Amino acid sequence: MKKSSTQLALFVGFFLLVTISCFAQTKISGTVTESNTKIPLIGVSITIKGTVAGTITDAKGQFALTTSASGPLTVVVSSVGFQTREIAVGNQSDLKIELSEQVMLGQEVIVSASRVEESVMQSPVSVEKMDIRAIQSAPAATFYDALLNLKGVDMSTQSLMFRSVNVRGFSANGNTRVVQLVDGMDNQAPGLNFSVGNIAGMSELDVESVELLPGAASALYGPNAINGLLLMTSKNPFQYQGLSAYAKTGIMSASNRSTATTPFYDAGIRYAKAFSNRLAFKLSASYISATDWQATDTRDQSFANGFSLGNGNRQSNPGYDGINIYGDASANLNAFQSTVAQLLPLPVAQIALISPDLARIIGGVNQLSAATNIPATQIVNDVLLPNVTVSRTGYNESDLVNYKVSSLKLNGALHYRINDNLEAIVQGNWGTGTTGYTGQDRFYIKAFSIGQYKVELKGSNFFIRGYTTQERSGDSFSIGLLGQGINEAWKPSLDQSNLVGSWFPQYAFAYAGGALQTFSTALQQALATNPATAYQTALSAVNAVSPTLHTTARTTADQGRFLPGTEPFNQALTTVTGRPLPGSLPNLGAKFMDKTNLYHGEFMYNFTKLIDPKKVEILVGGNYRQYALNSSGTIFALDENNNEYRINEFGGYAQASKTVAEILKLTGSVRYDKNSNFKGQFSPRLSAVLTVARSHNIRASFQRGFRIPTTQSQYIDLNTPTSHLIGGLKQFRDKYNFGTNPAYTLESVRAFGDALQKGIALPQASQLLQRYQDAQWDPERVETYEIGYKALIKNKLFVDAYYYYNRFLNFEGIQATIQGTQPATVDNPASLLQLLSSTTRTTYGFYVNAPVQVKNHGWAVSADYLLPGNFVVGGNVAYNALADRDKLPTGFVTFFNSPKYRYNLSVSNRNIRNSGFGFNVVFRHQDSFLWESSFANPEATLLRQTEIPAFGSLDAQVSKRIPGIRSVLKVGGTNVLGKLYAQAWGNPSVGGMYYVSLTFDELMNR
Known part of the structure; x- marks a missing residue:
């Protein structure tokens, strides 16, 4: 009986639920056609304003929709390429709706600026947007590459598959100052702290829009959105249904590549389906494969032996350090003076047991000293082992990587509308690929993958979401460490237990033997003619043949070297790339082990439905985040329990806005964030938008942004070929004994070495050294002031302009210091000599705050004009500058990597005279500028000689709609003139790319 009662209660409850849900439901149906031709439009989005309810039109342009939302109701009718309409409806069953095709100038709706939908014309801050039409007509090979056409955008091309988006000057190859969100998920690789381009993002078929917000956005989006926000939104499967696919192929051509011209292949597919307007799903996949651009800059950046950037080479400079040459570690010959000095008193026969060649040198020095009364140590110091830097013979980048790059992206989502006001979403994005990246070293990111998995509850005025990002480094490796590791696998650079079997001693002693023979012969001849100047004459004779002596010494030391393509080389490459980095000499490793x-x-709630929006609009939100570091102890430091660290963050924000007299919109917001290693930070933003004569909008804003140091800048502990990178937290300076073994600033060590080469005595030269003074390290903050103007004049001319001024507090940059292997102090001047040789010193790089304020400013203007026949001409220009650069400490790396001026010019038409033909041509130009990075030789950055040359590039495409197969055929090219250019120091040279593509969409109109 009890069971029956329970069943009856459940039945009654279910019956009442169904009855209530059916009560007062409104049925809306109709047909949507094109206004001129009256042709039915398929795939048009029909939504109930203020709800998540909606549907699309079918192949006949018809739709039917049932909603339980209470009236009055407004239906929003929208489709790409057509003017959006809002229609007030009742219980209507046969609406006749016409849409007019529209060239959109200033009509876009954005969400990035205020986290709510608003017209781009009334945005309180600068916003750039690419919608589906802009993406389809872009002359770029991918939608991500098309971001270059937006005003003020710089991109750093590290690979065909990897471009970093940079804005407002402070740029990097992996930019941690711009946050990239994909459907609300931070797309950064958690161990790298920057987005790896779009290698693990969205398929182009699934992109609905891309919004770029240059400048600080921390007030609403939290830490790290200090220079910009890139918001990518995918297509909702309720609104974008059916099958779509594309196939693209073409060639890439660059004269500096091993094979100048190679093919590439790109394909994608997407399918979405909705059931009863309650349940919908989508699946998409895309794959691209190509042979990458190549980095072949062999200019000498060593600054060794008196050479400056680019004027040395392997033949002229024994210390040659090629930009894209790897494994060319260096040491100073005079570092071996003490070794020889210790051997001088030993019997030659005893030395011969170690090395006959070394015995002949020691014997010759002693005999010459006895015959001339010249001290043996003087002969060693002045003649045999002078103050000359030499480097190992390195490998070209093309010797170490095959440049095969690819990207596979898989995306899926399940959407369920619980009711008209609530939608549940389960989404997964997974991508894997192989690409190149330039950081502290050049890296080959091989079989790298990122998975992002999200659950979300979304209403018309709120969302609650949770997601995880899972980074897996795959078989990625450091190219610089690989080159050094192969050299070490063949022959150690320096093994104290086997000097004669080590490369640098072999080189040093081979050079010394040749120098001794030349010196001895010249000295004997000079003594016979002019004894007073004999020593200097003989020394000059050695200097005259020094290039030949260095060539002979290198040939001697390089005997048996592993050559690219040989079995020993390939075996060493496999071993080093399979060993976790960094390893230790001679067993170096290059493989990343990052998981x-x-x-x-996070959540957000908009109180619009509870508060009269005419009075004020209020929204609040918050988030919690955790980074779980896991590099198997290869990249990140370990705690006292031998575990890698976890970093926790949380934050919350509130925003209020009010429109006054329908012409002035005032907005204020504030956010608080806390990281487990740093003090809490407040980020306010105040803005005002004044609308004059309906189409002229003047905006002004003040906001404060901040950037919590990245996981790597906090906890990295990694040796690279150029320096030892350590976290900026004080625990690392304690770990490496900066207190008892002083570290000196790079620029002062350079000045110290220059003084010694000029003959200044050691005690006096040592006074130039400046010890690094420890200081507190805080999150970087910026105060941004911006004014702007946006107008649509006579529906023909769209103008957008802004000026900004940034004042950075606690600006974050890199400090380079030099520490001796053993304590080097001014009290013991002889100990300071170890600071001058890479074999007896360590170069540390870590993040610090600038001791002075850093300021920069800039402006940008864009204009698009609609000509008769829907032809559009446009252009934009941007200016960025760093103020008072000379007031920064010498050697402080700001990463301000931006041309002062860059501009784009374009002309386009999406549909010429309704023929289905369209075209788009874009010319881009940027000035030359200095590049600051940790990849460049520190002295090159210190002397500001890392110039990126100016360049221009022309992109173009022609397209044709083919209605019969619902497809678009596109033929185009990027950098079609084929002139090579590089966008960053050490990056590959970009050539021309030419392609043909066919895109099918079963819901494509006309």
Whole structure:
């Protein structure tokens, strides 16, 4: 009986639920056609304003929709390429709706600026947007590459598959100052702290829009959105249904590549389906494969032996350090003076047991000293082992990587509308690929993957979401460490237990033997003619043949070297790339072992439905985030329990806005964030938008942004070929004994070495050294002031302009210091000599705050004009400058990598005279500028000689709609003139790319 009662209660409850849900439901149906031709439009989005309810039109342009939302109701009718309409409806069953095709100038709706939908014309800050039409007509090979056409955008091309988006000057190859969100998920690789381009993002078929917000966005989006926000939104499967696919192929051509011209292949597919307007899903996949651009800059950046950037080479400079040459570690010959000095008193026969060649040198020095009364140590110091830097013979980048790059992206989502006001989403994005990256070293990111998995509850005025980002480094490796590791696998650079079997001693002693023979012969001849100047004459004779002596010494030391393509070389390459980095000499490793995860939860609620929006609009939100570092102890430091660290962050924000007299919109917001290693930070933003004569909008804003140091800048502990990178937290300076073994600034060590080469005595030269003074390290903050103007004049001319001024507090940059292997102090001047040789010193790089304020400013203007026949001409120009650069400490790396001026010019027409033909041509130009990075030789950065040359590039495409197969055929090219250019120091040279593509969409109109 009890069971029956329970069943009856459940039945009654279910019956009442169904009855209530069916009560007062409104049915809306109709047909949507094109206004001129009256042709039915398929795939048009029909939504109930203020709800998540909606549907699309079918192949006949018809739709039917049932909603339980209470009236009055407004239906929003929208489709790409057509003017959006809002229609007030009742219980209507046969609406006749016409849409007019529209060239959109200033009509876009954005969400990035205020986290709510608003017209781009009334945005409180600068916003750039690419919608589906802009993406389809872009002359770029991918939608991500098309971001270059937006005003003020710089991109750093490290690979065909990897471009970093940079804005407002402070740029990097992996830019941690711009946050990239994909459907609300931070797309950064948690262990790298920057987005790896679009290698693990969205398929082009699934992109609905891309919004770029240059400048600080921390007030609403939290830490790290200090220079910009890139918001990518995918297509909702309720609104974008059916099958779509594309196939693209073409060639890439660059004269500096091993094979100048190679093919590439790119394909994608997407399918979405909705059931009863309640349940919908989508699946998409895309794959691209190509042979990458190549980095072949062999200019000498060593600054060794009196050479400056680019004027040395392997033949002229024994210390040659090629930009894209790897494994060319260096040492100073005079570092071996003490070794020889210790051997001088020993019997030659005893030395011969170690090395006959070394015995002949020691014997010759002693005999010459006895015959001339010249001290043996003087002969060693002045003649045999002078103050000359030499480097190992390195490998070209093309010797170490095959340049095969690829990207596979898989995306899927399940959407369920619980009711008209609530939608549940489960989404997964997974991508894997192989690409190149330039950081502290050049890296080959091989079989790298990122998975992002999200659950979300979304209403018309709120969302709650949680997601995780799972990074896996795959078989990625450091190219610089690989080159050095192969050299070490063949022959150690310096093995104290086997000097004669080590490369640098072999080189040093081979050079010394040749120098001794030349010196001895010249000295004997000079003594016979002019004894007073004999020593200097003989020394000059050695200097005259020094290039030949260095060539002979290198040939001697390089005997048996592993050559690219040989079995020993390939075996060493396999061994080094399979060993975790960095290893230790001689067993170096180059493989990344990163499996860092990010966990994130957040919410937002808009009180619009509870508060009269005419009075004020209020929204609040918050988030919690955790980074779980996991590099198997290869990249990140370990705690006292031998575990890698976890970093926790949380934050919350509130925003209020009010429109006054329908012409002035005022907005204020504030956010608080806390990281487990740093003090809490407040980020306010105040803005005003004044609308004059309906189409002229003047905006002004003040906001404060901040950037919590990245996981790597906090906890990295990694040796690279150029320096030892350590975290900026004080625990690392304690770990490496900066207190008892002083570290000196790079620029002062350079000045110290220059003084010694000029003959200044050691005690006096040592006074130039400046010890690094420890200081507190805080999150970087910026105060941004911006004014702007946006107008649509007579529906023909769209103008957008802004000026900004940034004042950075606690600006973050890199400090390079030099520490001796043994304590080097001014009290013991002889100990300071170890600071001058890479074999007896360590170069540390870590993040610090600038001791002075850093300021920069800039402006940008864009204009698009609609000509008769829907032809559009446009252009934009941007200016960025760093103020008072000379007031920064010498050697402080700001990463301000931006041309002062860059501009784009374009002309386009999406559909010429309704023929289905369209075209788009874009010319881009940027000035030359200095590049500051940790990849460049520190002295090159110190002397500001890392110039990126100016360049221009022309992109173009022609397209044709083919209605019969619902497809678009596109033929185009990027950098069609084929002139090579590089966008960053050490990056590959970009050539021309030419392609043909066919895109099918079963819901494509006309």
